[in-house]
Amino acid sequence: MASKRIFGLLFFPFFGIVKRQETDNILSFWEMVGANMGQRVYGLVDCNNFFVSCEKVFNPNLEGKPVVVLSNNDGCIVARSSEAKALGIPMGTAYFKIRDELDRRGVIAYSSNFALYGDMSKRIMQTLSQFCPDIEVYSIDESFLSLRSIPLEHLAAFGKEIRDTVRRWTGIPVSIGWGPTRTLSKFANHLAKKHASHRGVYSAFSEETDTWMMRYPIEEVWGIGYRWGKKLHAKGIDTVYQLKNADLTTIRKTMGVVGLRVVKELNGDPCITVAPPETRKSLVHSCSFGEPILDYEKLFEALAAHISRGAEKLRLEKCCASMMTIFVMTSRFAKEAYLGSQPIVFRRPSDNTIEMLRLAREGLKRIFQYGYFYKKAGVYFTGIYPRTNVQQSLFEDVGTQQKEKQIMELVDRLNQKIRRNAVQFASSGTRKAYQDRKENVTPRYTTCWKEIPTVKG
DNA sequence: TCTGGGGTCCTAGGACCC
DNA sequence: TCTGGGGTCCTAGGACCC
Numbered sequence: 001m002a003s004k005r006i007f008g009l010l011f012f013p014f015f016g017i018v019k020r021q022e023t024d025n026i027l028s029f030w031e032m033v034g035a036n037m038g039q040r041v042y043g044l045v046d047c048n049n050f051f052v053s054c055e056k057v058f059n060p061n062l063e064g065k066p067v068v069v070l071s072n073n074d075g076c077i078v079a080r081s082s083e084a085k086a087l088g089i090p091m092g093t094a095y096f097k098i099r100d101e102l103d104r105r106g107v108i109a110y111s112s113n114f115a116l117y118g119d120m121s122k123r124i125m126q127t128l129s130q131f132c133p134d135i136e137v138y139s140i141d142e143s144f145l146s147l148r149s150i151p152l153e154h155l156a157a158f159g160k161e162i163r164d165t166v167r168r169w170t171g172i173p174v175s176i177g178w179g180p181t182r183t184l185s186k187f188a189n190h191l192a193k194k195h196a197s198h199r200g201v202y203s204a205f206s207e208e209t210d211t212w213m214m215r216y217p218i219e220e221v222w223g224i225g226y227r228w229g230k231k232l233h234a235k236g237i238d239t240v241y242q243l244k245n246a247d248l249t250t251i252r253k254t255m256g257v258v259g260l261r262v263v264k265e266l267n268g269d270p271c272i273t274v275a276p277p278e279t280r281k282s283l284v285h286s287c288s289f290g291e292p293i294l295d296y297e298k299l300f301e302a303l304a305a306h307i308s309r310g311a312e313k314l315r316l317e318k319c320c321a322s323m324m325t326i327f328v329m330t331s332r333f334a335k336e337a338y339l340g341s342q343p344i345v346f347r348r349p350s351d352n353t354i355e356m357l358r359l360a361r362e363g364l365k366r367i368f369q370y371g372y373f374y375k376k377a378g379v380y381f382t383g384i385y386p387r388t389n390v391q392q393s394l395f396e397d398v399g400t401q402q403k404e405k406q407i408m409e410l411v412d413r414l415n416q417k418i419r420r421n422a423v424q425f426a427s428s429g430t431r432k433a434y435q436d437r438k439e440n441v442t443p444r445y446t447t448c449w450k451e452i453p454t455v456k457g
Numbered sequence: 458t459c460t461g462g463g464g465t466c467c468t469a470g471g472a473c474c475c
Numbered sequence: 476t477c478t479g480g481g482g483t484c485c486t487a488g489g490a491c492c493c
Contacts, residue, residue: 070461071461073459075460078461094459094460099459112461139493223491224491225491226491227489227490256490258491274465275464275465281465282465285462286463288460288461290459291458331460333460378462
């Protein structure tokens with residue numbers, strides 16, 4: 001069973017081609033019928049317990065057991081299997097605080113394996129795009145599908161077909177919510193997931209939706225977090241249904257235009273969009289250290305590594321940044337907490353690691369204070385433009401620029417070909433400046449030849 | 458000892474200009 | 476020099492999301 005599934009994963013593109021025809025037919029049939037033209041339908045497809053589900057695909061023994069996945073440095077719990085949820089383990093808890101309890105209760109904890117989750121995500125999104133070309137990838141485990149010509153009474157069957165296919169091709173269980181707006185599809189997805197009777201698919205077009213809305217608190221609505229939740233409760237708005245029918249002046253006063261949009265969306269009027277990935281506005285690269293750093297040089301090496309990776313991402317996306325803000329900080333929970341940040345504006349938008357590292361060295365001198373136990377460093381790029389929009393300066397040393405550009409192209413090529421950080425700039429040190437903690441990480445089953453699973457006969 | 462990383466959008470207030 | 480209104484741009488901070 002497991003081997004069959006793994007085989008499917010490794011030869012995924014092939015499966016995709018074979019399957020395509022089938023799904024095309026489903027869609028073109030609805031297009032032909034032309035029913036419901038104009039009524040846009042959003043579908044939110046969300047993977048159930050995504051990181052845990054990825055681990056389960058390659059280790060079927062985990063089925064039925066409480067499993068959690070930890071964040072970077074084994075810091076906190078970021079994913080839980082349904083069994084772990086049933087034990088009452090809260091999301092986001094610091095691992096060190098409940099580690100003993102987890103051991104006692106037989107909960108299996110994995111360090112995060114983003115090479116695996118990222119690759120699985122890509123496969124799922126590819127599968128979804130075969131059902132619907134108009135897809136917005138919203139996060140690593142969620143996508144919005146947008147359909148125009150599907151009769152509402154077919155949504156349940158279509159949802160089931162998608163769900164079954166994703167499960168078959170990738171091994172990951174998903175839930176699907178349909179609705180006339182993204183906010184309603186999110187809410188529908190929540191209902192699909194929470195109530196077994198819906199079997200993983202729910203449509204907000206159905207008549208009982210108002211009844212469900214009366215049973216759920218406003219915090220279940222996309223865009224209503226803890227703070228606004230509290231403010232709205234104070235005004236007597238407690239359920240999703242009450243929010244849907246709330247007085248707009250009150251909403252405007254409490255939450256500004258963002259709140260108005262949420263209410264409109266709950267009433268079926270689409271007004272929230274999702275930014276396409278090529279319009280990125282900022283880019284952050286940072287990481288906390290397993291052990292604190294006290295030393296300027298070590299801290300600079302860590303910072304330099306983040307700048308190098310960040311700049312590499314900019315170049316891969318063919319972008320330049322107008323400004324970078326470097327920052328170093330102690331633990332947020334330290335008695336003597338410190339956060340130093342230094343914005344650095346480039347003479348013209350840049351993707352040049354060499355220039356960035358030179359400026360960062362100066363910048364770090366201004367914010368480094370001796371005596372703190374630094375736990376984290378990073379860089380934040382803003383003012384990002386496509387490279388083609390960047391003007392050449394008349395006063396630039398074109399020769400040096402050209403040379404540096406060639407160096408970076410070579411470095412990028414080698415790193416892509418061999419492995420990440422195969423070639424590095426000397427400022428980021430000869431070995432990793434900081435250690436991260438990963439006590440129990442699974443192999444990169446799908447992205448690394450050496451770690452590919454073997455099936456014993 | 459040990460508490461993630463990466464994003465978006467909106468608003469208020471200050472600087473500056475006409 | 477002072478006065479006032481209106482517009483733009485920028486930044487920091489606050490809210491949210493996964």
